[in-house]
Amino acid sequence: MTQAFSDNRGGPTALRMRVGARLRRYRLARQVSREDAGWHIRASESKISRMELGRVPFKERDVTDLLAFYGVDGDERQSLLTLVREANTPAWWQPLSDVVPPWFTSYLGLEQAASMIRTYDLHFVPALLQTPDYTRALLELSCACSEEELDRRVSLRQARQRVLRGASPAVLWAAVDEAALRRQLGGPEVMRRQLEVLAEASRVPNIRLHIGSFRADALATAALPFTILRFAEPELPDMVYLEQPTGATYVDRPLDVEHYTLAIDRACAGAAPPNRAASVIAGMLGPHRAAA
Structure with missing residues (x-):
């Protein structure tokens, strides 16, 4: 494994990594396999792997569906969706x-x-x-x-x-x-x-x-x-x-x-x-x- 300039200073690369790491943590907490998570959003196991490594842009719909599948709601859900939107913002450079x-x-x-x-x-x-x-x-x-x-x-x-x-x-x-x-x-x-x-x-x-x-x-x-x-x-x-x-x-x-x-x-x-x-x-x- 080995980017908008905002107060948290996180560019798209780092923000995607943060989103992916949190998705992985939620999945493991629910003991869901990557294959089952991929099936839930009509995607492959490899796509879930790439998402969790932060190597691909996120579709907000996919993240929303995964959070619902993992039972994540309230402020925690909103916080992650905000990160997804920031990760999709054009970089300051x-x-x-x-x-x-x-x-x-x-x-x-x-x-x-x-x-x-x-x-x-x-x-x-x-x-x-x-x-x-x-x-x-x-x-x-x-x-x-x-x-x-x-x-x-x-x-x-x-x-x-x-x-x-x-x-x-x-x-x-x-x-x-x-x-x-x-x-x-x-x-x-x-x-x-x-x-x-x-x-x-x-x-x-x-x-x-x-x-x-x-x-x-x-x-x-x-x-x-x-x-x-x-x-x-x-x-x-x-x-x-x-x-x-x-x-x-x-x-x-x-x-x-x-x-x-x-x-x-x-x-x-x-x-x-x-x-x-x-x-x-x-x-x-x-x-x-x-x-x-």
Whole structure:
């Protein structure tokens, strides 16, 4: 197994997973087989399986019929039907869909629904903390696209950062290497502003920035960058996202997730703690101020 921007921040991918997990729980509580559930809504056993995994859009009529079959009514029934309607709402990034790779759409929904985001990268500032100019400089290195498309890609990345704001923001734990903060991506002025923004972000209660030093292999615990997503809903398992230039892998097998969790724990343990991030960045700002 391995998206409207609303107060619960759940995009279609995560919402479908939540609906499916609850349907499975109701079915098992009534000791109903997938085959019998499928027969009840004139569908196959495999369709029930896909619904419970959140891999297909839901028809409200099918969910209504299943809830009646499972004996679910009242507020609980209404709550689930509301989730179904939200899952069928167009994603907030729909206007930018032309610059969203197909394999990235699931991640956008999961990221916006996450209650905690842990990210590891040796080479670049985390996407959720990038300034527009830093993002543009980074994309110019990897994207052979028009100025208009570049603008749209920058807008998409900036819009993703709303997950860290609002009434119930996600908690971000970011392990960043000193090399990424000293690399002159976009030039001294771009990096100066990026470092200032990072210092400001490190003081925000829901953002915890761990900076690894040149003098230790503190962050060198994995070859590729990765992100671990955790959700408030018990129905949703932790998810690891691994991105490559032309695709992505979504990992949710508990033993595999634990492997990545231990890797990022080791990285954070060997890096400067969050309460020192602002002072570490202040030490880096001197050369950038001089160059600017």
